[in-house]
Amino acid sequence: MPEPKISSSSPNARDSVTVELVEFLSYLRSLDINVFVEGDRLRCNAPEGILTPELRAEISHKKAEIISFLKAANRTSSFTPAPIVPMGRDGNLSLSFAQQRLWFLDQLVPNNPFYNVPAALRLTGSLNLRALQQTFNEIVRRHEALRTTLAVVSGQPVQRIAAAFHLPINVVDLRNLPQESRQTEANRLTAEEAQRSFNLSNDLLLRVTLLQLDDAEYLLMLNMHHIVSDGWSIGVLI
Template sequence: ARWLPDGHVEFLGRLDDQVKIRGYRIEPGEIEAALRSIEGVREAAVTVRTDSGEPELCAYTEGLRRNEVRTQLERLLPSYMIPAHMIEMERWPVTPSGKLDRNALPAPGGAADAETYTAPSNVTEMKLAQLWEDVLKNGPVGIHDNFFDRGGHSLKATALVSRIAKEFDVQVPLKDVFAHPTVEGLASVIREGTDSPYEAMKPAEKREAYPVSSAQKRIYVLQQLEDGGTGYNMPAVLELEGKLDPERLDRAFKELIKRHESLRTSFEQNEGGEPVQRIHDEVPFTLQTAVLGEQTEQEAAASFIQPFDLSQAPLFRAQLGKVADERRLLLVDR
């Protein structure tokens, strides 16, 4: 980072290459070192790609087939450090100075990342290949493609299991996705599985009040003991620059509250003294406005965060604080 003349600190980036993937902090250099330690791997590089819309690790290797590289790498590193994509390289792009040009490395899904495509041979494989394409967000998927080579990971495998249950009425254990990571292998598991009809969650019948979960009950009791503390508030502050229509923002928040029952819920005690939750059809909401003036952003946020009265919905508030003509702070608390 560096100091600016006005006293602010400008963040320039990390001195190392540490990245955050699905909540894990990862050093790509550690993965490169592990790849180079595998006998037969002559060269390796690891980058972070966002081609699929989310950050993913992509490994480039030379010397071994990628399936063999993945198998050996899984013995050296935890699952969250295994790259989503393994690309075999024959020629490496270099800069005029002779260093590796990481920006010129091929994107996943290109020729360097392609396997021989084998089309589905039956209806089960066709449906399953389509589910893979929906979950992985790339295609086409051949029946011999490896789910994890195509960018799959444990979270996407969980989503795939859920879609299989809905499409085929068969409950496939998550471990079977890891044990049979191809369309062909997983199709055989589905064919041998027992019927387990998919049942979508149905809305609860409309009632005056509903019981609370154990977690809700705990928080409710703690809030009563603290006489309305802010320990469980979840505030957020966003800086908005440019022209803004406060009325449209106010309508957007009202539509959000109208859409989600949880934002129209209040909590109270029934006649037996037990906490219950009440879902209201409509609740009043107004986007608060303020001029910060000489208040700092930290002071504005601190004064905005207040205890909620759990008996009054919505348990959600928002304020638009004007800093300058085209600069505002949006403060949200829930």
């Protein structure tokens, strides 16, 4: 008896086609090309100059497969998800994998500044220090990560989220220095702050220092530990 041939409708063949299609759609997405279904028509949005004749031809060639795939995906994702329920904050909260890695590195080399995330902003004009203080404390109130420290329980690191935490702003007045020396001193203090380490167990993992260079000129220094922040977070904070 001859061996049965595997037709194009076999599960393995279908899986292979699906994988190739997903890879192709992922590639389009990486180019910022958005492919979607509108009714029974395939639509495509792309930045100018990105959609080459070769890509247009390939999209056209796979048009029926793409429409079928996207319609199936839309049907699958049309369910109503269950609401996200916050976990209690009274127990031991485990670290994320990224936090575990950073905590381990901190234990390996204690008091290191390797994972500080510093930033500095120049402010000009009339500054309301009280409003600035209230602003940062409101940010800390809203974002649990900025009220988080790390403790060790039974040999394992856990997160401790404070219900409330007052963030002090250290103000350094440089106006007593000669005009030509103020920026130099500000640069020195900024570099020094960027290298100042955090104690992950006890310190608030956000520090704010305000340097006053003149009556209407300031330098606002921010420093966070990477275990609660990253470059994107700094942008959001600013």
